[in-house]
Amino acid sequence: QKEVEQDPGPLSVPEGAIVSLNCTYSNSAFQYFMWYRQYSRKGPELLMYTYSSGNKEDGRFTAQVDKSSKYISLFIRDSQPSDSATYLCAMSATGGYNKLIFGAGTRLAVHP
Amino acid sequence: DSGVTQTPKHLITATGQRVTLRCSPRSGDLSVYWYQQSLDQGLQFLIQYYNGEERAKGNILERFSAQQFPDLHSELNLSSLELGDSALYFCASSVDGQGAFAFFGQGTRLTVV
Numbered sequence: 001q002k003e004v005e006q007d008p009g010p011l012s013v014p015e016g017a018i019v020s021l022n023c024t025y026s027n028s029a030f031q032y033f034m035w036y037r038q039y040s041r042k043g044p045e046l047l048m049y050t051y052s053s054g055n056k057e058d059g060r061f062t063a064q065v066d067k068s069s070k071y072i073s074l075f076i077r078d079s080q081p082s083d084s085a086t087y088l089c090a091m092s093a094t095g096g097y098n099k100l101i102f103g104a105g106t107r108l109a110v111h112p
Numbered sequence: 113d114s115g116v117t118q119t120p121k122h123l124i125t126a127t128g129q130r131v132t133l134r135c136s137p138r139s140g141d142l143s144v145y146w147y148q149q150s151l152d153q154g155l156q157f158l159i160q161y162y163n164g165e166e167r168a169k170g171n172i173l174e175r176f177s178a179q180q181f182p183d184l185h186s187e188l189n190l191s192s193l194e195l196g197d198s199a200l201y202f203c204a205s206s207v208d209g210q211g212a213f214a215f216f217g218q219g220t221r222l223t224v225v
Contacts, residue, residue, distance in 0.1 A: 032212035043114065043202060043216040044155070051212075088155065092211030097160060097167035099145065100204070100211040104154040 003027050006089055006103025015112050019076040023089035023103045026070065030091040030101075033065050035074045038086045038105065047087075048074065079110045115139065116217035118203050124223045130191040133220045137184055137205030143167075144186040145206075145214060146178055150199040161186055162209040193224045 006023045013019055021035075031052055036044035048063040050056045050072075056063045062075040072091075076083055089103040115138035125131055137144050146158040157170035161180035172178075175193075180186040190197060200221050204214040 032210065034212065036216075041200060041219070041221070043116075043218040045114070046213065046215060049213060094210055097143075097162055097209035098211040099157045099160055099168045099170060100214050101157070102147075102155040 001026060003101050004089060004091060004103045007106055008104045010107040010109060012109045012111065013079055015079060015081060015110055017079050017110070019079050019083070019108060019110075021074040021076075021087050021089075021106050021108070023072050023091075024070055025072070025091055027091070027093070027101075028067075028070070029093040031094045032092045033063070033072050034090040034100070035061075035063055036088040036090060036102075038088060040085075044088055079108075081110050081112055084109050114215040114217065116203060116205050116215055118201075118217035118220050120220060121218065122221045122223075124225060125193060127193055127195060127224055129193050129224075130189065131193065131222065133188040133190070133201050133203075133222075135186045135188070135203030135205075135217060137186070137203075138215055141205035141207050141215075142184065143206045143209045143214075144180055144184070145204040145211070146172075146186070146188050147202045147204065147216075148199050149202060149219075153199075155202065158188070160209070160211075167209055190222070195224050198222055198224045 086105040088105040092098040117136040160168040206214040
């Protein structure tokens, strides 16, 4: 079983839709939860991060972490064609030296 | 621009050869991570360095090695290259060694022919 599971999609939505992207994980030591956006084989770009549980909002993006269920989500409101990309969830533990573990990435296409 | 610089951007080489990929971290970042991303694959962690010392290792092949220099730049050496080593290689850096808030470079696209 992978430490981080993410549905690879693809996910296709019309412009203006609310998009929900999700990941599950198995390692209870994870405390940092990140979402990266990657455009067509470019470097991943850090979008959102959350420490431990809770919600975080930044413009059209909302990140949620439910540690009791080991489940994280990214919501995109009023989606735009420019949001078309692959979205990767990533997680790491705290203390010492920890690698960032990535999900497989979900490919999102927002069509006009 | 993330502030992480990777060179070269593209590399084409033959099987059996050896190449070196270079990464300059963001100013102030002490930790460097290397990842491999094959076609339609996720990001696979290779190795982490913190302030010149190796701190974590992933599924890195024995033909691959890395180091971080006193000026904190890092190099990933790939030897006895095989066709299956063709991939995007990303470097990321962060202030500490906890993996969070890592910023990625634009990658080196390696093609082995």
